[in-house]
Amino acid sequence: MKLRLEVNGRPRSADVPPMKRLLDVLRDDLRLTGTKEGCGEGECGACAVLLDGELVNSCLVPACQADRRAVTTVEGLAAPDGSLHPVQQAFWEKGGAQCGICTPGMLVAAVALVERARRPSDAEIREWLAGNLCRCTGYVKIVEAVAAAARARRPGAGARRPKRVKR
Amino acid sequence: MRGDLAALEVLRPRRLAEALAALADSDRPCPIAGGTDLYVALNEGRAPARRFLDLSRLDELTGLETTPSGLRLGARTTYTELRASRLVRRRAPVLAEMAASVGAIAIQNRGTLGGSLGNASPASDPAPVLLALDAAVELAARDGRRVVRRRVPLDRFFIGYRETAARPDELIVAVLLPSSALEGWRYAYRKVGTRRAQAISKVVAAVGLELGARPRRIAAARIAYGSMAPTPVRARAAEAALAGRAPTSAAGRAAARALLAEDLHPIDDLRSSADYRALVAGRLLESLLGALGGFRPGLDD
Ligand SMILES: Cc1cc2nc3c(=O)[nH]c(=O)nc-3n(C[C@H](O)[C@H](O)[C@H](O)COP(=O)(O)OP(=O)(O)OC[C@H]3O[C@@H](n4cnc5c(N)ncnc54)[C@H](O)[C@@H]3O)c2cc1C
Ligand code: FES
Ligand code: FES
Numbered sequence: 001m002k003l004r005l006e007v008n009g010r011p012r013s014a015d016v017p018p019m020k021r022l023l024d025v026l027r028d029d030l031r032l033t034g035t036k037e038g039c040g041e042g043e044c045g046a047c048a049v050l051l052d053g054e055l056v057n058s059c060l061v062p063a064c065q066a067d068r069r070a071v072t073t074v075e076g077l078a079a080p081d082g083s084l085h086p087v088q089q090a091f092w093e094k095g096g097a098q099c100g101i102c103t104p105g106m107l108v109a110a111v112a113l114v115e116r117a118r119r120p121s122d123a124e125i126r127e128w129l130a131g132n133l134c135r136c137t138g139y140v141k142i143v144e145a146v147a148a149a150a151r152a153r154r155p156g157a158g159a160r161r162p163k164r165v166k167r
Numbered sequence: 168m169r170g171d172l173a174a175l176e177v178l179r180p181r182r183l184a185e186a187l188a189a190l191a192d193s194d195r196p197c198p199i200a201g202g203t204d205l206y207v208a209l210n211e212g213r214a215p216a217r218r219f220l221d222l223s224r225l226d227e228l229t230g231l232e233t234t235p236s237g238l239r240l241g242a243r244t245t246y247t248e249l250r251a252s253r254l255v256r257r258r259a260p261v262l263a264e265m266a267a268s269v270g271a272i273a274i275q276n277r278g279t280l281g282g283s284l285g286n287a288s289p290a291s292d293p294a295p296v297l298l299a300l301d302a303a304v305e306l307a308a309r310d311g312r313r314v315v316r317r318r319v320p321l322d323r324f325f326i327g328y329r330e331t332a333a334r335p336d337e338l339i340v341a342v343l344l345p346s347s348a349l350e351g352w353r354y355a356y357r358k359v360g361t362r363r364a365q366a367i368s369k370v371v372a373a374v375g376l377e378l379g380a381r382p383r384r385i386a387a388a389r390i391a392y393g394s395m396a397p398t399p400v401r402a403r404a405a406e407a408a409l410a411g412r413a414p415t416s417a418a419g420r421a422a423a424r425a426l427l428a429e430d431l432h433p434i435d436d437l438r439s440s441a442d443y444r445a446l447v448a449g450r451l452l453e454s455l456l457g458a459l460g461g462f463r464p465g466l467d468d
Contacts, residue, residue: 019175019219021206040210042203042274043365054247054276060206061277062199064177065223109272130364131271 003063007032008076018064022056023047025063026073034074034104038133045132048105049073055112057131074104077111087111087149096145098136106132110146120150171212177219183227183340187309189220190336196220198338200228200243201277203270204286228281228340231255238344239305242281250275259344261354261373265296268356271364281339287329287398290367290438294399296356297321298391299373301348305341306333318343325398348389352377355455359447361438368394369439370447374455378414385409385418385460390452395431395444404429405452414460422456423449 001018004011007030014029026032026049038046040059047058050072077085084092087110097103106129113120113128120128125146126139134142178196180186189196197216199205200223208215222228228243231252238258240249246266249255256263269275269292283293284304303318321342324332333339356373360366371393377386388409390402405426412418426449433444453464 017173017175018177018179019172019209021172021210024172041207042270045271045273048273055273056277057273059210060202062177062202062206062219062221064179064221065202112272127364128272131273 001064001067003067005066005068006070008072009070016063018062020063021059022049022051022061022063022066022071023058025066026058026071032073032075036101036104038101038105043131043133044102045105045109045129046102048108048132050108050112053112053115055109072108072111074107077107085111085149086152087114087146090145090149090152091142094145094148095141096137102132102134102136106134106142110142110149113146114150114153118150118153120147122147171214172209175209175214175217175219177221179221179224181224181226183225183307183338184309184314186220186222186225187307187314187336187338190338191309194218195335198222198285200279200282200285201245203274203278204282204288222281222338228338233258234343236343237346237349240280240342240344242279242284242339242341244280244342246270246275246278247272249280258349259300259354261296261300261356262293265292265356265358265373268292268358268363274365280342284324284331284339284342285333287325287331289328289396289398290371290394291399292358292368292371292393294321294325295371295373295391295393296354297342297344298399298401299354299356299375299389300344301375301389303343303345304333304339305343306337307340308334308337316340322401328397330398348375353459355458357451357455359451367438370394370444370451372448372451372455374452374459376409376414376456376459378460383413385412385414388422390422390426390430392431392448394438395433395448400430402426402430402452409456414456414462416453416457416462416464419453419456419460419462419464423452426452 004013036046038044042057042060049058196218198220229241246269249266250263283291302321307316319332352375354375358368358371360368375389379386388406393399405422408422408425433441435441457464
């Protein structure tokens with residue numbers, strides 16, 4: 001099928017089998033390899049992207065269900081001039097990434113949270129990220145980074161307001 | 168394994184009647200809603216079909232609404248929608264509580280009620296809660312040019328391991344909750360798994376009580392379990408043990424005895440052992456009854 005999507009704010013299209021996984025469309029057809037495959041069964045969150053602003057596991061989404069919808073991947077989080085999203089900046093500063101395999105999914109999930117909750121508690125952050133597994137960090141630095149990003153994002157905190165996730 | 172996916176075909180109707188016409192065909196496609204169960208199978212190379220019927224454009228399967236007889240939840244209702252719905256939180260808060268315990272956020276955003284019932288896993292979290300709520304399933308099929316609907320009470324819907332009373336040419340259209348189960352009843356739910364998120368339950372239980380005020384008596388109870396049998400099950404002996412009794416820890420113990428003697432025959436499998444399941448199932452019942460009936464399990468009355 002001829003798939004039309006908006007990926008990270010830009011219209012894209014690809015000729016793909018309709019039941020191909022959105023994960024493979026992103027990686028193979030659109031060459032956006034930031035999104036990773038961990039388990040291929042919805043457990044690990046390495047493949048997380050936003051579909052119309054909602055967090056999904058792209059290994060469980062058929063391409064056809066993404067037709068005419070907006071996808072945000074890790075590549076779309078930074079501003080066009082390359083400056084990092086506050087969540088990315090906070091991961092960088094707080095040591096929220098080690099080997100990096102979980103990081104794209106973690107960032108996308110964390111951005112989805114920070115975009116909708118102004119002052120998430122640690123418990124909310126942990127619930128929100130419960131579908132993203134990390135073998136390296138022990139999660140503490142990740143939770144700290146997300147809390148810091150949420151603080152930085154609050155109006156009056158002096159940080160750049162991140163680009164809105166496209167809905 | 169991904170090569171397989173390239174060969175799969177999909178139909179994407181916008182109208183229920185069209186979707187049902189496709190299912191009336193002898194070469195019938197397999198429905199797909201959120202794909203959170205199906206894609207696990209597909210990714211493992213276990214494709215249940217070559218052709219699929221995408222339900223994601225069928226508006227007739229969406230919506231949460233009040234009807235003259237109760238609540239109607241469209242089959243495509245996601246866990247996220249259940250959690251967010253004011254209507255659900257006001258009239259059936261136990262469903263929102265259940266939804267918050269499923270998978271993690273990304274699964275809650277995609278997984279649907281219809282998908283859970285269609286999948287008919289004995290470990291489904293919605294199933295015991297909906298059984299306790301006395302829910303019915305609305306099914307639709309095509310008969311010539313007409314769309315024919317019927318209702319199946321959920322306690323007659325699960326007929327065997329991953330087998331339901333729905334015919335292959337039928338779609339699950341909605342879940343119906345009767346007002347008789349919403350007014351005057353209180354519900355509690357609990358799932359026990361290896362960890363809080365993303366875990367399939369070892370034992371999952373839902374309890375509903377109708378409590379009379381004077382004298383304070385249990386007028387009726389509905390109790391259901393998952394992960395304890397080939398299908399989600401109602402615990403009728405435990406329910407009978409409670410009817411007419413005062414809500415006390417003695418009543419809770421009696422119900423737990425009936426539960427383990429008659430209702431449940433737990434098994435050993437990769438997720439848990441029979442002994443563990445029996446112990447936890449009994450304790451869960453007492454603690455859920457205690458929460459609803461206002462007593463502390465284990466204390467003598
Ligand atoms: C990581 C992970 C964690 C999970 N955690 C939980 C959990 O904690 N608790 C839990 O209960 N489940 C859990 N699940 C299972 C799954 O998410 C749920 O069962 C979900 O509700 C399935 O809905 P779906 O729309 O994604 O189903 P699909 O995968 O789209 O469909 C499932 C089955 O139902 C059929 N079907 C779908 N819709 C209809 C319909 N309207 N009419 C007829 N048949 C239909 C399909 O043909 C298919 O056979 C988990 C799954 C994953 C991958
Ligand atoms: S690769 Fe999709 S959740 Fe693990
Ligand atoms: S940083 Fe290595 S898995 Fe998370």
